[in-house]
Amino acid sequence: MRLKSNIAFTSLFLVLMILISACGNNAGGNTASPAATNQSGTTGVNETGSNETEAGKLDPVELTWYFPNTPQNMKDVAMVQDAMNVIVQSKINAKIKLIPVDWGTYDQKMNVMTGAGDTFDLMFTAPWSNNYFQNVSKGALLPLDDLLTEYAPTLKAAVPDSVWNAARVNQKIYGAINWQIIAMPYGLQVNQSYIDKYKIDLNAVQKYEDMEPYLAAWNESYDPLNYAKDDADPFTRQPPYFEMDSIGEDTSVGWIRLDDSETQVFNQYASDEFKGFVQLMRKWYQAGYFPKDAALRTSVERAADAKAGKISLFGIGSPIKPGVELEAKASLNVDQKFKPLSKAIITTNRSIATMTGISATSKNPERAMMFLELMNSDKELYNLICNGIEGVHYNKTADNVIEKVKDNNGYNPVTDWLFGNQFNAYYTSPDAVGIWEETLELNLTADASPLLGFTFNPDPIKSEIAQTNAVYAQYKDALLSGTADPDKLLPEFLDKLNKAGAEKVIAEKQRQIEEWKKIR
Known part of the structure; x- marks a missing residue:
């Protein structure tokens, strides 16, 4: 190796x-085609919006959305939010409140909020940021299977079943997948x-x-x-x-x-x-x-x-x-x-590297899912949050190609993959046209892990996982920065891992894999 x-x-x-x-x-990133065909054979674009709900029959609500990002000019964020709400209000009689949080503090903030049971609606979650599995384990996310079927048919159809299965914990989906390269x-x-x-x-x-x-x-x-x-x-x-x-x-x-x-x-x-x-x-x-x-x-x-x-x-x-x-x-x-x-x-x-979850404390989970359907089907709405406002933050140079305003551009998050179906985003260079076709071909032809579709349920060994993770957190910086002599520190680290329950974690993972292999 x-x-x-x-x-x-x-x-x-x-x-x-x-x-x-x-x-x-x-x-x-920002190199997407607005109408690329995905693995499931659909474009992922619903020109009429979410579930074609008549907005006037719905009570007005406000949805809050927490996500990590590099700092933007908050006046520009408010401008983008207002423009988004023109669309969101007209289609599902809701308003969205964007709450970007600096990358360096996002995990800590979300841990505090979910731990305290704060009321909010939407949050970015993944195995590597605002840990998806931990959020599921502590009951911070709602299961989405029924909500996806009823309120987000375009979103559900755009992502292949094999990828949705990767998001399952205890047979349920807790994160809406932002469809992009996998x-x-x-x-x-x-x-x-x-x-x-x-x-x-x-x-x-x-x-x-x-x-x-x-x-x-x-x-x-x-x-x-x-x-x-x-x-x-x-x-x-x-x-x-x-x-x-x-x-x-x-x-x-x-x-x-x-x-x-x-x-x-x-x-x-x-x-x-x-x-x-x-x-x-x-x-x-x-x-x-x-x-x-x-x-x-x-x-x-x-x-x-x-x-x-x-x-x-x-x-x-x-x-x-x-x-x-x-x-x-x-x-x-x-x-x-x-x-x-x-x-x-x-x-x-x-x-499942990039998902949006609905908080277990959300007072309007149905409307939150309607909003996610819009974010993954309405190209105008999606490109507002990705690129800002045309003529202010970018200019179109061709039908599906834009050029960012370089001077005094207070809004440029460059995280299309964080917000929804990235195949609906504008290209930011004429040289990039066609890249999403290449991306989808890569998704179709790449080798798959033998565990694709298996999701581990940490509940039976939550304590051991927490203990072994704490040991790793204690030793990782000294080992991975080269500061410590691994010949001396590595045996100590492994010994503490074992005492914290490493063997029990491994045995439980093996058990679940064997059960999964019987039914897949």
Whole structure:
């Protein structure tokens, strides 16, 4: 198996990861076609709106929607919200209140709100942000099966059944899937300026270790690699690079190998791959490629570095999709090159990398689902939240192609994948036209994990999962930033994992997989 140096990212890379993934850590951006055909053979577009409900027969309601985003000018957010509400009010007699939350504080805020039982309607959720499985486990999300069938037929039909099945926990769907790319390889991302300066031959790079000569040649006044403790985990964010797949939460103990037909669950942290990875991080730390305080640094500090022009030599762990280089250029005005180092694999967590859930405290779940139907079927509404207002935040250059206003543009979230069916978004470059056809072809032809469609129910071992996750949180920064000597710290970490219930977690995952295999 290959060793993956999925290490620290600069702020620029974090933004790119957010744009691309979903996960993503996830996925997506602004290079979509408004009428691309999806896997199910439909366009995902209902020109007449949601369920054709007569708005006048519905009582007026206000819906609140929490989602993570980079800070926007709130006056522009209000402008976009007002324009959206013209459509939403006319079609379902509702108003939407947009509540964007900074990425760095989103998880904490949603944990506090759901823990306190605060009343609201909609929230972004995924395995990697505002953890979907934890939200289901603690009863923070409503089951959506009946609501989807009755109030969101276009949304339900646009997403293939195999992908909906990936969102099931205890046989129920708790998140409305934002339909976008679900099959991506992972790999390397490098600024074009550094490729030119250091004469980087990406064709020769087959694994992350192959970038070591360029790390050694780095002569800028800032670190070529940059760790942040509140980032998505640099080991577990891309199991396919290690030819593995996670089960449930990416960080929880118990993965499988993609080439294992028996789907035997094992402790990924006790694997040769994890050991080799943290040893490589240690090697790079000792060589000076990480800052000395790497284990303590936050993404806010790293963002300040990026704002000052301190951009890393390269980024590791980037999900790579058709048009990603055009997307980086359009959204950040940066020339990037991406090199895939793994196969494109469809996994359960990749399939549910971006979803919108309805809060268990919502007073209007039916209307919330009607709104989600609009967000996934009404192109005008969807592009309002994605791109802002025509003539203010962007201008059309062709039928389905737009150009963002570069000066004084107070609204440019570049997270189409976060809001709904990304195949309904405008292209942001004429060079991108046709990319969504390529994307859908990739979705159709990519290899699937042997666990695609299996969703783990954490309820029987909630305590053990919480305990093992706490142990991992205690040790991960020291190990993954290279700060600690893994020969000394790794055995201690594994011992504490076992004492916290790792074997019980693995056994329960195996049991559920065996039961699933009998009925699939």
